[in-house]
Amino acid sequence: MTGSILILAGRRPGAVDALAAAHGVVDKCLVPVAGRPMIAHVLESAAASGARGIFVSTHHADLLEDLDDPVVAKLGERLVIVPAADNLADSVLAVAVRAEFPMLITTADNCLLAPETIAEIGAEAARLGAEAGVALARREDVLAVHPEGQRRFYEFSDVAVSNCNAYWIGHRGALKAAEAFRGGGQFVKKPMRVMQAFGLINLLRFRFGLGPMHHIFRRISKQLKVDVAPLLVSDGATAIDVDNERSLRVTETLMGSAGSPSVRHPIAVEPRRHPMRQMDDRLRRPAEVIGVEDH
Numbered sequence: 001m002t003g004s005i006l007i008l009a010g011r012r013p014g015a016v017d018a019l020a021a022a023h024g025v026v027d028k029c030l031v032p033v034a035g036r037p038m039i040a041h042v043l044e045s046a047a048a049s050g051a052r053g054i055f056v057s058t059h060h061a062d063l064l065e066d067l068d069d070p071v072v073a074k075l076g077e078r079l080v081i082v083p084a085a086d087n088l089a090d091s092v093l094a095v096a097v098r099a100e101f102p103m104l105i106t107t108a109d110n111c112l113l114a115p116e117t118i119a120e121i122g123a124e125a126a127r128l129g130a131e132a133g134v135a136l137a138r139r140e141d142v143l144a145v146h147p148e149g150q151r152r153f154y155e156f157s158d159v160a161v162s163n164c165n166a167y168w169i170g171h172r173g174a175l176k177a178a179e180a181f182r183g184g185g186q187f188v189k190k191p192m193r194v195m196q197a198f199g200l201i202n203l204l205r206f207r208f209g210l211g212p213m214h215h216i217f218r219r220i221s222k223q224l225k226v227d228v229a230p231l232l233v234s235d236g237a238t239a240i241d242v243d244n245e246r247s248l249r250v251t252e253t254l255m256g257s258a259g260s261p262s263v264r265h266p267i268a269v270e271p272r273r274h275p276m277r278q279m280d281d282r283l284r285r286p287a288e289v290i291g292v293e294d295h
Helices: 018-023 038-049 063-067 070-078 088-096 115-128 139-145 172-181 185-189 191-198 200-208 213-224 245-255 277-284
Strands: 004-008 053-058 079-083 103-107 132-138 160-169 228-233
Touching (some): 038 103, 053 070, 103 115, 115 132, 139 160
């Protein structure tokens, strides 16, 4: 892709990430995954994407020194470290003033995001003519990669999907959609903020899958005054981020000995599903499909 990639690698003020603490590192983005710091895998895919600028938003002033990975030299002047703000919107806007568009926003724990998927996201956004987009993977594609890779799916009347923590912004004006997240990363856990951003009817439709996915996104777009489209990707592994020890083990299994998204091996195991899990997930976190928890 042309344009820029922003990798969100910040942390909530005063918060201690459990995975970082367990592995004895300052920030979650430095947790070792397949022998490399977590964020190095995301930077590797960003480097191969062709994006002109690779930005990392972080509270860690000495990140490059602590990262100590060859990908830093590979990126050279393309890599720019930007101090993170205390909320998602300001962290994104701080980069937007100097970034080229389109811009792909992702997170430091998105280790299985492949360069091919980055290109696919941009192509799908162009096909749909969207101003902004949310990368999503179909449930069957995620489970085909690994049955324990992801446990949360969002049910629409026509498809069940999982969030891939990758967001496409086509032009600077589309960033007004980010204002919904100005209050910080805990947006999805505050129902009043969700309702104010998306509207009560849209929230109810989303929670209970009342309608096809594209129809619900069109309604949310109207509320946000930005054309936000669901961008379905073919690689189900993109929905598996490193949040805990379980997902860390799954990610390392998929990476294989080379530690690269390009050498993943699907795990052919019949998934175990609890009959109430789908409803529980929809009620518990209805807006995560278009939001990011950490910044």
